[in-house]
Amino acid sequence: xxxxxxxxxxxxxxxxxxxxxxxxxxxxxxxxxxxxxxxxxxxxxxxxxxxxxxxxxxxxxxxxxxxxxxxxxxxxxxxxxxxxxxxxxxxxxxxxxxxxxxxxxxxxxxxxxxxxxxxxxxxxxxxxxxxxxxxxxxxxxxxxxxxxxxxxxxxxxxxxxxxxxxxxxxxxxxxxxxxxxxxxxxxxxxxxxxxxxxxxxxxxx
Numbered sequence: 001x002x003x004x005x006x007x008x009x010x011x012x013x014x015x016x017x018x019x020x021x022x023x024x025x026x027x028x029x030x031x032x033x034x035x036x037x038x039x040x041x042x043x044x045x046x047x048x049x050x051x052x053x054x055x056x057x058x059x060x061x062x063x064x065x066x067x068x069x070x071x072x073x074x075x076x077x078x079x080x081x082x083x084x085x086x087x088x089x090x091x092x093x094x095x096x097x098x099x100x101x102x103x104x105x106x107x108x109x110x111x112x113x114x115x116x117x118x119x120x121x122x123x124x125x126x127x128x129x130x131x132x133x134x135x136x137x138x139x140x141x142x143x144x145x146x147x148x149x150x151x152x153x154x155x156x157x158x159x160x161x162x163x164x165x166x167x168x169x170x171x172x173x174x175x176x177x178x179x180x181x182x183x184x185x186x187x188x189x190x191x192x193x194x195x196x197x198x199x200x201x202x203x204x205x
Contacts, residue, residue, distance in 0.1 A: 006146060013141040015100045016084040034108060040070035040116065043136065043154055052157035056132050059164030062123035069117040069136065073106060075152060080115070081106050083138040083150060087119050092130030092161055099125075101136075129163040 042051040050069070057065050073081055085101040105116035117136065125132055133156050140150040 009141055009143060009146045011098075012084075012086070012139060013143045015086060015098075016139070016141055034068065034105070034116070038068060040068050043069055043071040045072050045075050048153065048155045050134075050136070050154055050157035052159050054160060056159035056161050057121045057126045058162045059126050059129045060123065061121065061126045061164070063120050065121045067119045067121065068105075069119065070109065070114055071117060073110075073113050073115045075138075078150065078152075080104075080138050080152070083140055083152075085117060085136060085138050087134055087136055089125060089132055089134035091125050091132055092128035095124070095127075097124050126161050126164075129161050131158050131160055133158050 039053075041053065043049070044051075053067070056067075071080065073079060081104050085104075087099040087101065088096070089099065090096050099119055099122070101117055101119070103118070105118075108116055135156045136154045138150070138152040139148055141147075142149045
């Protein structure tokens with residue numbers, strides 16, 4: 001995809017504007033329940049590196065897996081919870097995509113000044129088996145000047161989408177006439193076995 005700098009900044013600003021109400025540091029409960037055994041992917045702000053898993057998902061999966069990145073909430077004097085975040089990735093087909101982060105969880109690990117960032121793995125990320133490269137950007141865009149008022153990037157990380165199978169062959173639900181006749185015969189025998197008869201007073205005499 002080729003786009004101008006102006007179009008790119010407008011896209012980022014649109015994400016920033018739409019997500020403004022969803023990014024909140026005042027929530028008292030986590031936005032979604034997170035399983036206690038969930039393994040978080042740690043981001044080191046000093047090295048900008050991501051503790052990436054070996055496997056990301058399975059080919060053709062869509063929103064079946066959500067990864068949670070764990071990062072320091074504060075970077076120097078900046079509260080990252082006040083910034084907009086996106087996951088930038090290149091799938092195994094070589095296509096560049098952006099995932100707008102819908103919320104931050106500043107509650108679950110808030111006592112440690114950590115926050116969690118979700119990435120719901122969509123079909124765009126899993127459309128091809130192979131390595132997916134991704135990074136996270138925190139930013140604020142000054143649309144008037146077409147510049148970043150704030151911009152922080154992690155180093156790219158890589159994880160693998162495993163091969164999956166998707167069949168384009170329609171399933172064959174046809175059955176033979178003989179099978180249908182056999183089923184009908186069995187139903188008729190069952191009906192006869194469990195047939196009900198009503199006895200009147202005259203029948204009992």
